[in-house]
Amino acid sequence: MAYPHSHPRETRILSEHFGEIEATTLDGWIERGGYKAVEKALGSMSREQVIEVVKESGLRGRGGAGFPTGLKWSFMPKDDTLPHYLVCNADESEPGTFKDREIMRWTPHQLLEGCIIGSYAIGASHCYIYIRGEFVDVIPVVNQAVVDAYSRGYLGRDILGSGYSLELTVHLGAGAYIAGEETGMLNSLEGRRAEPRIKPPFPAAKGAFGMPTTVNNVESLAVVPHIVTNGGDWYRQWGTEKSSGTKLFSCCGHLQKPGTYEIAMDFNLKDLLYDLCGGPPEGREFKAVIPGGSSVPILAADELDAECSYEGLEAAGSMVGSGGLIAMDDSTNMVHAVRRMVEFYAHESCGQCTQCREGTYWAAKILRRIERGGGREEDIPLLLDISANMAGKTICVLSDSAAAPIVSSIQKFQDDYMALIAKGQHAAVGT
């Protein structure tokens, strides 16, 4: 079965074998060159050398924050005797994001290789893959891969005779977006509510069960075996100085060909939208695009000529985020779209911080009121005021994420707000 909508302009490193059902099996994966990177790393490289090559590659975390992966690994203590943990963040719950799902369901062994090499690099004795419990079709695929990897000696005691031992456990979430935030994830893994922790201490000093821990996104880990095999310079041949390599963009919403595409990080957003995703539905135009998951600012149609690098999308006024692209055509009412997004954050707020708990609740309520025709002109400054109080003031950035679509939609699509408010007032006068 051909993977839906692959395109010759993609650069398929992670996604090379998407759509090939045999690649999900251990034998199929080995036939495709699988586990060579594990043999190389564990057999002929030191921990430091693995970290070094990942640093050289310029790989930045693909979970949203874009923090350099090699550097993060280098923060882990070197000469201590404490147990270390690697937690693979497979909680993928940000609206618009479905790229980790594709990695896991088509190439589970690619992820396991990354987990093994990453664990080795940080000296971890146990790796937890924290998968959101809702991934009911993905979980059995990963489980099977883990069982097979154990049976062939890629996991467990003295892996491939290297002297390095690693246990790996699949741990399921149970429905909480906030468990995707890395310290929320650590609390969740420990059997607590997924409430983010105040940092410092950072996970490298005091993470899961109080021990040195690294949390990495699925995509960040899955690309590591390729970097170990081919070198840092090889990975740098794509993208820009600050944004090397390729990135998966999962694209949804009003598109002819939604799906997950892998592009070099200097690819143009317009080309991604029109060429790879086939543009908006017949007879429609794009009105707005969110390039990196619902937590990043909305771009208007005239802002789409941008490079999909970290710096390129930032210059355009948004962010790479998780790479969850949401396209909206000119049939979309932005108040409705933003209301739906803000309701998500209101539902998912863990409730620890007042600004977030109250801010998301009231903002959602005001947006609902405007959409239903009960809005007032003062609602616009009120929403902006609430948003200002939500950003930069809380333990984690869920609150900032909720504010992003509110502020950017008011900046760029105020007409949609004013039209609904005017219509509501008109209707009220008529009654």
Added chain:
Amino acid sequence: MSERKLHPAVAGAQPMYRAENDPDAPLFEGAYKQRFDDILTRYPDKRAAILPVLAMCQELRGWISSETIERVAELLDLTPAYVLSITSFYTMFRPQPVGKYLIQVCTSIGCDLCGAENVVEKLLAATGTRTGEISEDGLYTVIEVECLGACGFATVVQVNERVYESVKTETVTRLLEELR
């Protein structure tokens, strides 16, 4: 029911929504006792086993009753109040019984843009229920949920252990027939 021995690495990672469940099923017996023991070996302390253990109980019984909460608390050396604070935080734990088929429709932005609201309406009408209710024949409960992480295949509908992609109002009837 899965009597087959699971590898301890995945013993705690089994689907928690199953059509075949029994609200009175014994907890922590036979193969499930084995799984409970295996789960505990994967973590440095007992508290960490709470999500997988609760999931296993829901897999068996279909929902989390106060009796279940008390049993889990006792086994993991926690208080029932603590366990309740967990089951009420994580949305996948059901505080009351649901229909044989729990139909979860994503209405987050990606699916919303592609008509998820209409799919919900159609499903509610076809099952003769309101959100969260069990249909008269005991078969269906329809709820709206946030992003299921498959947004490019809108509208995404999850029924127990299966994910249905690209559901449209026109395909709702077929989906329900397929379940029967």
